[in-house]
Amino acid sequence: MEAQQKVGPYVLVRKLGEGGMGFVHLARDESGRQVALKMMRPELAAREEFRRRFGKEAEAARRVARFCTAPVLDAGFDAGTAYLVTEFVDGPDLSGVIQRHGPMTGSNLEALAVGVATALAAIHQAGVVHRDLKPSNVLLSPVGPRVIDFGIAQLADTAELPFTVARSMGTPAYMSPEQAKGEPVTPAGDIFAWGALMAYAGTGRPPFGTGGVAEVVYRVINHAPVLDGLDERIRALAERALDKDPARRPTAQQLLDRLLGRTEVPVDTATQMVSETWTPVLRPAQGTHAAAPPSPGHAGPGHAGASRAGGAAAAAQ
Structure with a gap:
């Protein structure tokens, strides 16, 4: 059986995106909860100034109240990789x-x-x-x-x-x-x-x-x-x-x-x-790309599987 890849205590499930600063993965914490894990590019983590600022900015982000945000849950370094963990948000961007x-x-x-x-x-x-x-x-x-x-x-x-x-x-x-x-x-x-x-x-x-x-x-x-x-x-x-x-x-x-x-x-x-x-964004049935027309005042259905992760959204940009 293939070994599960881990970053810190988090098990990586699948890659969700990539951006200027790194890669975003759907992951699970030790309790099995889904989270979005953002790994910064190795060349960034190798820089002393980046490491100093990473800790400072990550700590500030963790102080943000979770009202209408995907809160930052954790941050750290593992084998030279800087990572940031946020709540997983199930929904299209x-x-x-x-x-x-x-x-x-x-x-x-x-x-x-x-x-x-x-x-x-x-x-x-x-x-x-x-x-x-x-x-x-x-x-x-x-x-x-x-x-x-x-x-x-x-x-x-x-x-x-x-x-x-x-x-x-x-x-x-x-x-x-x-x-x-x-x-x-x-x-x-x-x-x-x-x-x-x-x-x-x-x-x-x-x-x-x-x-x-x-x-x-x-x-x-x-x-x-x-x-x-x-x-x-x-x-x-x-x-x-x-x-x-x-x-x-x-x-x-x-x-x-x-x-x-x-x-x-x-x-x-x-x-x-x-x-x-809020009217929840509807999703087409899993495995299909069909979508019902949006109702008045509604943004319309999201794309099946289009979750971006706490979404990772913007792919760590």
Whole structure:
């Protein structure tokens, strides 16, 4: 019988993805629970500066409350491999759902807006900045959206890392103007990404268009976002979030308050409200690719087997 491959105390089940910083596997912990395990590339773990920052950033990520996120459960080193363990989220990513079934509307679009804002509030309260919020880093679980891969992008923000890796962090269509210009990234950068993400979810297209990296970055820095067709209530907040001046953007808490029409809404309350209004993403029968048409206000069914892992989502980018 073939020996099971392990990383630390975790048994690897199968590879889920690959990104600029490493590989993502579905794994099981010692109790048999499914988790997502992200192994950083060996050339990164070999660098002293990376090892120092890895421990610091992983510890910060573990302090993030698990409201609307895929929480970080563990981190460590094994035989020269740095690894990070997150909760496994069973659900397709937002990018795949929109590509397959078109824009979201109605209560699910609003639940997505609240859920991602709630996740950002929890992340920012822990002193962490996501830095790479994008559709593939939002998983649509049965109880609502879950944001993944927060904080780890900061590991690439060092001159010690190869240019090709550092360059992979951040996605132009969802990157704030200040990040695109190489300026310090703050929580306001995540708010800009929230606005771009909501525009994509509600219209099916990023607000600064598509194309080469240079042309998209130019639009992000210099052009107004295109929000035609976005639900008017969400659009008003997206416009504020996409302000070129980070000082004029709302905070994650202010987004929550305006979305829910209340003041200082606790993140646990917001999470419960998302769960109550969320329509779970349906899946086709196992082994098939057929899908029923999406119902009104629904994102549409996810792809069978499209779970990205706590999903691993964005594949450790």
